[in-house]
Amino acid sequence: MKISTKVEYGLIALTDIAMNSEQGTAVSASEIAQRQHISQKYLEQILMLLKQAGFVRAQKGLKGGYSLAKPTASVKLSEVLNALDNSILADTYTPEDAQNEGLRPTVNACLWGRINLYLRELTTNITLETFLEQCRESAEQSWDYYNI
Amino acid sequence: MKISTKVEYGLIALTDIAMNSEQGTAVSASEIAQRQHISQKYLEQILMLLKQAGFVRAQKGLKGGYSLAKPTASVKLSEVLNALDNSILADTYTPEDAQNEGLRPTVNACLWGRINLYLRELTTNITLETFLEQCRESAEQSWDYYNI
DNA sequence: ATAATCTCTATTTATTTAGTAGGATATATA
DNA sequence: TATATATCCTACTAAATAAATAGAGATTAT
Numbered sequence: 001m002k003i004s005t006k007v008e009y010g011l012i013a014l015t016d017i018a019m020n021s022e023q024g025t026a027v028s029a030s031e032i033a034q035r036q037h038i039s040q041k042y043l044e045q046i047l048m049l050l051k052q053a054g055f056v057r058a059q060k061g062l063k064g065g066y067s068l069a070k071p072t073a074s075v076k077l078s079e080v081l082n083a084l085d086n087s088i089l090a091d092t093y094t095p096e097d098a099q100n101e102g103l104r105p106t107v108n109a110c111l112w113g114r115i116n117l118y119l120r121e122l123t124t125n126i127t128l129e130t131f132l133e134q135c136r137e138s139a140e141q142s143w144d145y146y147n148i
Numbered sequence: 149m150k151i152s153t154k155v156e157y158g159l160i161a162l163t164d165i166a167m168n169s170e171q172g173t174a175v176s177a178s179e180i181a182q183r184q185h186i187s188q189k190y191l192e193q194i195l196m197l198l199k200q201a202g203f204v205r206a207q208k209g210l211k212g213g214y215s216l217a218k219p220t221a222s223v224k225l226s227e228v229l230n231a232l233d234n235s236i237l238a239d240t241y242t243p244e245d246a247q248n249e250g251l252r253p254t255v256n257a258c259l260w261g262r263i264n265l266y267l268r269e270l271t272t273n274i275t276l277e278t279f280l281e282q283c284r285e286s287a288e289q290s291w292d293y294y295n296i
Numbered sequence: 297a298t299a300a301t302c303t304c305t306a307t308t309t310a311t312t313t314a315g316t317a318g319g320a321t322a323t324a325t326a
Numbered sequence: 327t328a329t330a331t332a333t334c335c336t337a338c339t340a341a342a343t344a345a346a347t348a349g350a351g352a353t354t355a356t
Contacts, residue, residue, distance in 0.1 A: 001240075
């Protein structure tokens with residue numbers, strides 16, 4: 001499944017903020033950009049999406065930056081993805097589709113609709129909390145892998 | 149999830165062939181194009197993919213066309229999708245990704261990899277046979293819906 | 297004051313998608 | 327064998343989308 005950089009960077013940024021603002025300090029866009037090798041200006045646009053959707057709060061000025069606006073357990077991955085790209089979990093259903101005399105509506109209903117439902121269920125059941133836990137486990141595993 | 153017309157039309161075409169070549173007669177591209185309202189020239193390119201991947205066989209010349217090359221129960225949806233667009237079920241993993249010092253490899257492994265695995269499992273368990281059955285059920289349902 | 301930070305909008309560039317187009321090749325049938 | 331009807335193959339193009347780049351404005355801790 002092809003993921004746009006916007007969605008990928010957005011999730012990386014959210015993860016970076018979660019991991020690096022634990023002491024109550026905000027994480028600036030420039031920090032994230034440097035750490036994750038992402039264009040800062042592009043990242044700023046993406047961070048605005050995360051802020052508008054209520055996942056992070058922003059603090060302007062010196063020592064400002066972004067911090068989490070909610071407890072990680074209440075952040076559903078499906079909602080984060082929707083905030084970054086509202087087509088990623090959506091059915092691409094058009095009004096003309098419904099009037100199509102061919103197989104298009106049927107295939108849409110039977111297959112793509114079913115796949116999207118599946119994806120929504122999957123991503124609804126992943127929270128930022130569980131995701132961060134998996135990231136830590138994954139990091140440990142690759143550490144072991146290279147050192148044993 | 150955004151599906152390209154190439155993939156969508158490919159699946160529609162395969163379904164059309166399955167439904168309309170039962171008497172051993174081949175289905176021509178022009179027939180499919182008319183029935184499904186798809187550009188014939190574009191469709192021809194897509195049918196070539198399905199042929200190259202071994203899902204349909206082609207018969208040139210007068211009264212020619214396409215017919216299924218395998219029993220429907222042995223056609224896995226995952227394989228059809230891969231034939232039409234090999235990125236749709238794939239991890240978008242690049243060599244640079246592995247060397248990235250940031251969170252990118254971790255997020256790739258923990259999230260996109262997991263989602264793709266999920267999608268592959270789902271689509272591997274759908275065969276053309278089961279899909280056709282669902283299409284028929286769906287058609288009956290909408291029939292009922294509008295007539296009762 | 298000022299330097300650092302987010303905010304907002306416009307523009308540009310690169311890539312992908314969704315076709316269009318034209319002709320070559322093969323073949324059933326009259 | 328002539329012909330109409332198919333598939334096969336490749337090149338090209340227009341439109342949409344993705345991925346930034348750029349610049350200026352607003353805010354705020356120090």
